Amino acid sequence: MDAPYIWALLFFFMLILLGLDSEFGTLEGAVTPLVVDMKLFPSIKKEVFSACLSAFLFLLGIGFCSGGGEYIITIFDTYGMNIPVLILALFECLAVGWVFGTENMSRAIEDMQARGRVFSSRSAGSTYPRYC
Numbered sequence: 001m002d003a004p005y006i007w008a009l010l011f012f013f014m015l016i017l018l019g020l021d022s023e024f025g026t027l028e029g030a031v032t033p034l035v036v037d038m039k040l041f042p043s044i045k046k047e048v049f050s051a052c053l054s055a056f057l058f059l060l061g062i063g064f065c066s067g068g069g070e071y072i073i074t075i076f077d078t079y080g081m082n083i084p085v086l087i088l089a090l091f092e093c094l095a096v097g098w099v100f101g102t103e104n105m106s107r108a109i110e111d112m113q114a115r116g117r118v119f120s121s122r123s124a125g126s127t128y129p130r131y132c
Contacts, residue, residue: 027054 027050035046063072096105 031046031050031053034040035044035049041049063069100108
């Protein structure tokens with residue numbers, strides 16, 4: 001086998017492993033707070049819950065791979081995630097502002113962008129982010 005084919009196989013094998021690793025990380029990030037921290041399912045072991053959730057999501061994902069999967073993706077894309085994503089982004093901004101604080105957030109943005117303060121106490125518009 002020639003070298004370009006080996007590199008192509010290794011590249012696509014790496015992509016498959018990267019996708020599996022991302023899925024495991026996402027699944028653990030969703031299951032751990034539900035089972036361990038919040039104890040919503042105290043009688044179910046974490047491994048069993050992860051396996052059941054993985055099987056359910058696998059069966060749900062088969063619909064996207066079928067003949068009409070493109071139409072299902074279009075329906076999900078058009079009607080499914082517009083408002084919930086906006087609400088999630090709103091609550092994330094509120095949580096960062098409430099927990100992290102505007103001064104700390106301003107310093108973090110300053111460190112990341114290498115610019116001046118965004119919401120410093122000396123700026124004219126500092127009352128809006130501070131009290132919202």
